Amino acid sequence: MVRRLGGTSKQFADQALLLLKSTHAIFAPKSNSMTRMTNVQHEIDERTNLTNSNKFELLLFRLGADSALGQSELFGINVFKVREIVAMPSITPIVGATPHSLGIVNLRGQVIPVFDLPGIVGCKPKTGLNIMLVTEYARSTQAFAVESVEDIVRLDWKQVLSADNSGAGRNMVTSIARLDGSSDGTRLAQVLDVEAILQMVSPSAESDMNMDAQKVGPELKLRAGTMILAADDSFVARSLIERGLKAMHAPFEMTKSGKEAWERLNAIADAAEAEGKTVLDKICLVLTDLEMPEMDGFTLTRKIKQDPRFSRIPVVIHSSLSGSANEDHVRSVGADAYVAKFVAEDLAKTIRSVLPH
Secondary structure, three states, X not given: OOOOOOOOHHHHHHHHHHHHOOXXXXXXXXXXXXXXXXXXXXXXXXXXXXXXXXEEEEEEEEEEEXXXXXXXXXXXXXXXXXXXXXXXXOOEOOOOOOOOEEEEEEEOOEEEEEEEHHHHHOEEOOOOOOEEEEEEEOXXXXXXXXXXXXXXXXXXXXXXXXXXXXXXXXXOEEEEEEOOOOOOOOOEEEEEOHHHHHHHHOOOOOHHHOOOHXXXXXXXXXOOOOEEEEEXXXXXHHHHHHHHHHHOOOOEEEEOOHHHHHHHHHHHHHHHHHOOOOHHHOXXXXXXXXXXXXXXXXXXXXXXXXXXXXXXXXXXXXXXXXXXXXXXXXXXXXXXXXXXXXXXXXXXXXXXXXXXX
């Protein structure tokens, strides 16, 4: 059930904070209460274990009336990307700021840029910008102002469909979450493509993915006839990855989800067998995102490593979900390496490190 959190902006934030309490260590209670700590750790472990079952948790929020129908729709972001939820603080405007930049805020000793998310997506808040979502994404911290926070819902990635198949705007919406399953009339939430949004509002967001040949190194030497199979649901991410692989002169095929990558891998294996070859004669590496509709990167990696046909294929997880917890998950499913988005030099170095020499 999706419920609307009520009260003042401070009460909005306090209630939302309770929802996130067991997700991140920063919200854990003090160690003087072992019972409470044990309970919170149990909840953290439970959420962590979602990655073993193709499930995740989505923070739902509203941005105000849309320009088309004047309705206040639900939007979502993966809980693992949200560091904090706070009532809207005092913001310091910055001279010459980019459009949709509200300014900066000092939070826990860190100066963080704040962006007007309703303005970015074309919504008009009815009650104002009441809540600030502090997110950690692709090696950076930034905050987004929203009208209200609704709830955290637990979903199977099978309930999430690619926005490419729904007619949604591919530049800002990466997928559509069916909150009540596949039944008719299910409530829908638009999962925002934070990669695309950050590229729009921050001129420096793409700077680290500079395709300088000196940064990515010499041409990648792959076994003759092989290629890299890549999977990412973000249009912007796919574009950046394609540019990076082209800069390395690496042949590749791009897919838009873990499910599509898995189906393509099986099709390539069947074609190789028909030629009297193995899939290793066709695919030298799989490069995958973590958050993807229908099948996430954890599940894709696990299926690859548990299948005798594919288990020897190196898998590199390339994700904006940072932190030691996610890196532990990566190791637990058998991935050969993890690299955070988006630094071309790091991506090239990681790919080279897992390929046979």
